[in-house]
Amino acid sequence: MADTRDLDHALDHDADLELPPWWRQGVVYQIYPRSFADANxxxxxxxxxxxxxxxxxxSLGIDAVWLSPFYPSALADxxxxxxxxxxxxxxxxxxxxxxxxxDALHSRGIRVVVxxxxxxxxxQHAWFREALAAGRDSAARERYIFREGTGPxxxxxxxxxxxxxxxxxxxxxxxxxxxxxxxxxxxPDLNWEYPEVRADFVTTLRFWSDRGVDGFRIDVAHMLTKxxxxxxxxxxxxxxxxxxxxxxxxxxxxxHEVYAEWRRVFDSxxxxxxxxxxAWVDKARVPLYASRESLGQAFNFDLLQADFDAGQFRRVVxxxxxxxxxxxxxxxWVLSNHDVVRHATRYGLPHPGRDERGAPxxxxxxxxxxxxxxxxxxxxxxxxxxxxxASLFMLALPGSSYIYQGEELGLHEVAEIxxxxxxxxxxxxxxxxxxxxDGCRVPLPWRSDGPSFGFxxxxxxxPQPEWFADYAVSRxxxxxxxxxTLYREALRLRRSLQTSERLEWIESGxxxxxxxxxxxxxxxxxxxxxxxxxxxxxxxxxASSPLDGGLLPGDTTVWLR
Ligand code: NOJ
Numbered sequence: 001m002a003d004t005r006d007l008d009h010a011l012d013h014d015a016d017l018e019l020p021p022w023w024r025q026g027v028v029y030q031i032y033p034r035s036f037a038d039a040n041x042x043x044x045x046x047x048x049x050x051x052x053x054x055x056x057x058x059s060l061g062i063d064a065v066w067l068s069p070f071y072p073s074a075l076a077d078x079x080x081x082x083x084x085x086x087x088x089x090x091x092x093x094x095x096x097x098x099x100x101x102x103d104a105l106h107s108r109g110i111r112v113v114v115x116x117x118x119x120x121x122x123x124q125h126a127w128f129r130e131a132l133a134a135g136r137d138s139a140a141r142e143r144y145i146f147r148e149g150t151g152p153x154x155x156x157x158x159x160x161x162x163x164x165x166x167x168x169x170x171x172x173x174x175x176x177x178x179x180x181x182x183x184x185x186x187x188p189d190l191n192w193e194y195p196e197v198r199a200d201f202v203t204t205l206r207f208w209s210d211r212g213v214d215g216f217r218i219d220v221a222h223m224l225t226k227x228x229x230x231x232x233x234x235x236x237x238x239x240x241x242x243x244x245x246x247x248x249x250x251x252x253x254x255x256h257e258v259y260a261e262w263r264r265v266f267d268s269x270x271x272x273x274x275x276x277x278x279a280w281v282d283k284a285r286v287p288l289y290a291s292r293e294s295l296g297q298a299f300n301f302d303l304l305q306a307d308f309d310a311g312q313f314r315r316v317v318x319x320x321x322x323x324x325x326x327x328x329x330x331x332x333w334v335l336s337n338h339d340v341v342r343h344a345t346r347y348g349l350p351h352p353g354r355d356e357r358g359a360p361x362x363x364x365x366x367x368x369x370x371x372x373x374x375x376x377x378x379x380x381x382x383x384x385x386x387x388x389x390a391s392l393f394m395l396a397l398p399g400s401s402y403i404y405q406g407e408e409l410g411l412h413e414v415a416e417i418x419x420x421x422x423x424x425x426x427x428x429x430x431x432x433x434x435x436x437x438d439g440c441r442v443p444l445p446w447r448s449d450g451p452s453f454g455f456x457x458x459x460x461x462x463p464q465p466e467w468f469a470d471y472a473v474s475r476x477x478x479x480x481x482x483x484x485t486l487y488r489e490a491l492r493l494r495r496s497l498q499t500s501e502r503l504e505w506i507e508s509g510x511x512x513x514x515x516x517x518x519x520x521x522x523x524x525x526x527x528x529x530x531x532x533x534x535x536x537x538x539x540x541x542x543a544s545s546p547l548d549g550g551l552l553p554g555d556t557t558v559w560l561r
Contacts, residue, residue: 023215023274023297024330025498026063026400027491028113032338033070033092034079035443036405038456045443047093047101049456054104056473060408061491064111066217068338070098074124076186077165077425078338078441080115080219081122085204095211102212111214113274118201118258119220120187128188136177143197144188145180145228146173154178159232166429182223182249184425192224192258201258205265205273215274218295222251222279224258243282251281259294266296276332283319287327297329299402303394304334308347308386308555310512310528314505317397321503324399330501331399335390336407342440343390345413348383384410385555388483388544389526392557393514395490396524398501403487406444409471410483413439414464421463438462448472481546489542493559497522508533513552523560530554 037049047070050057057065069079072089079089088098102112121128127143134140147158149172157170157178163185170178171185180189190197205216227248233241238249245253259275266273277289277298290298300320306312324331335343387410394401417438419427424436443461445468446454453468469475476482500519508515512529522541527533532551538560540547545556552558 020501021271021274022063022111023276023400025398025501026111027061027395027494028064028066028400028402029057029060029062030066030068030337030402030404032068032078032405032441034075034461035441035455037444037446038452038458038460041457042091043452043456043459043461044091045455046091047088047097051097051101051104054101054108054110057105057110058108060488061495062110062403064113064214065105066113066402067115069115069117072124073122074186075423076122077184078423078437080117081120081124081184081187082117083122083124084126085116085201086207099211106212112212113215113217113276114208114213115217115219116201116204117219118190118192119223120181120183120189123186123188131179132173135175141177142194143191145191145226146177147180147228147232149176149178160235161238162235163429165426166434182220184429186425189226190224192226192255198258198261202261202265205262209265209269209273213273214271215276218275218277221259221277221289221295221298222255222281223249225252225255227252243285245285251279251285253288256288256294259289262295263293283323286323287329290324290327290329292328297332297400298327299332299334301334303390304336304340304343308390308528310514310526313390313393313526313528314514317503321398324501331397332402333394333397333399334402334404335387335394336404336440337402338404338441339437340440342387342404342407342411342413344380344383344387344407344410345378346383347386347390348379348381348412378412378415380412382555383412384483385545388486389528389555389557391487392490392542392544392559393524393526395494396497396516396518396522396557396559398498398503398518404440406440406471408484408487409445409473409476411444411471412467414442414462415439416465417442417463423462442468445469445472447474486542486544490559493542496520497559521561524557525552525560526557527552527554535560 031050034045036045037053038045039048039052040046069082070088070092071085072083072087073079073081088095105112130140131144148154149158150156154176157168161169163169163181164183169180169182171181172178181187182189233248241247243251275295277295279289279298286298289295302316302320306316320331419432422436422438424438426434427436441462442464443455448469452460453464453472476484479485497518502519504517506515506517513527513533515523515525517523523538532548532553535550535552541559541561543556543558545553
């Protein structure tokens, strides 16, 4: 183990033997820094907190850490409102702390991926302040998308466009002009027609690459470039237009000119820096983002949108392996992240993926949004069991898996956050109709006792419920039956699974049981139903719940050799 976990050795090794690059089948652990670990006792997680948990990260057996934004931010959108792309939020540390983190992770064989947010800045960014001060027709306003209003005195927004977080996508400034914000008011969209915007992001990519960052996760990768020629269409017209690469707002072909330039930056490093696109686009267009000429890999969110259902899971896997083939990239798999209800909770609702009224968890635009008050009808145990089965299913697939902090503990969504303590703009902009994403961003429980469950010494910026004690790292560490042990063991075994990127389905004889084989003879079998499934052959090496003799119980995955 030790030698393959050593980064330098692994890099030489890759080069010598021409092994596929790490990211094709890597396990990437997503850290939401403000909720991971708080070393300086201010209630907010920080970089030093992550460094202090480097041994924990190593013990998981992951290949890389992806850090959600840790940059200076007024936190209007959990850090996705970036005020300075080339610095660390002083509440989270310094650039020197960041360098320590890269060292701590690299010395443990763990790569570092950072989040780049190019569609919009924070309204606190120096550029936006300058744009406000400089006034209309200034070069400073060219970096953003300013327009005159309509109606008497221009008092109405330029169009009826709706922001992703609800409400108008335009906001008026003091001198009467309006600016476009596809997300929160505090997130003005950048103008990617403006050369300085393009040049500045190249500088940012180089800045972090020079500091040793191995890769980038690109936020809202499908929305940077826009065709805003007059007359601007209405929202209804926008909605009706085909998404064929020429849509004025989303998934335009010309965004790949930006990524072609970035590709040259990535490839100018040794080893080349990697990138993964967060692109909510039609399936057929995903390969454009995942291709070698563009970002190289793209998220697929199909698993996290599927119910815990054999038919849906099989279709998702099949479709995405085909898409990966078409792009030459590998597929990505995601069950949870900082934007969706944790999968243990989704699967514990009366109808998987549905809220307490039986309605599907609502989607806002293209993103999942919380359903509040799920707890009264949540079956925590069933949800947890299914989540473990789904995770073990995912980790047996070819391609790379992205896991979200806390899912290795089987953590549930926190529904019981009072309105006064909520932070997510989607909650406020929908006037509470959407509960927002705070429930999956509550700071992690490291210990089952003590203030903030070991997160830090001065509370937690989102309230942690009492039941977090049951999911604490201290409780699960070393417990052979815990979810934490399951993840560690699966990640260790996975290293011998990922010898090639192929998968072969095996007829299971049942609609609610999926069975597939990897080229070196491993099989994964998942029983999505309730009826136990007889295991006729193979030696079980790991199971998501205890096997019942030769039977695979419902809601359980087993790997067989
Ligand atoms: C996607 C991010 O994952 C989400 O958290 C954020 O709110 C939006 N992009 C806007 O940046």
